Amino acid sequence: MTTSTDAPEPSSVTYEQAQAELGRVIQRLESRLGLEEALDLWERGEELVEMCTQFLDGARARVDARTSSPAPAKDDAPF
Template identity: 40%
Template sequence: MAEGQDKPIGEMSFEEALRALEVTVRRLESGDVPLDESIELYERGEELRKACQARLDAAQAKIDKIVSDSEGKPTGTAPFDAEG
């Protein structure tokens, strides 16, 4: 496996997970991978995709929670899970 491919997904940054997903997809698309390994790659790819999507969703939620003043100017951010 490529470097970083065996690192736990939960320990990866978004960028690491995205790169690992790209490598996984390229390997699957190559058609040179035995069936059993293809299944393992597909499963890991799906977990990487979910991890990337969750991080993107969290970032979008944080962006959506930008606090504005009375003139509509951003004044900061509020955590997504904050009561508001």
């Protein structure tokens, strides 16, 4: 079983989907598996961790961009 070929493209996966699949991979890795299947799952898990990390890094960058903007001065307020 090669899980990498069955997996959707990273660009079409949401953070929640990647996280859920990672949970399933972990559950499978905790069961009795053959070496090849375990290695395939481990590799897929690594891919999913990287995807989740990229999603979280992007979210952090968006939050940082919003929170690091200087607040408008009172004179610049629209009211």
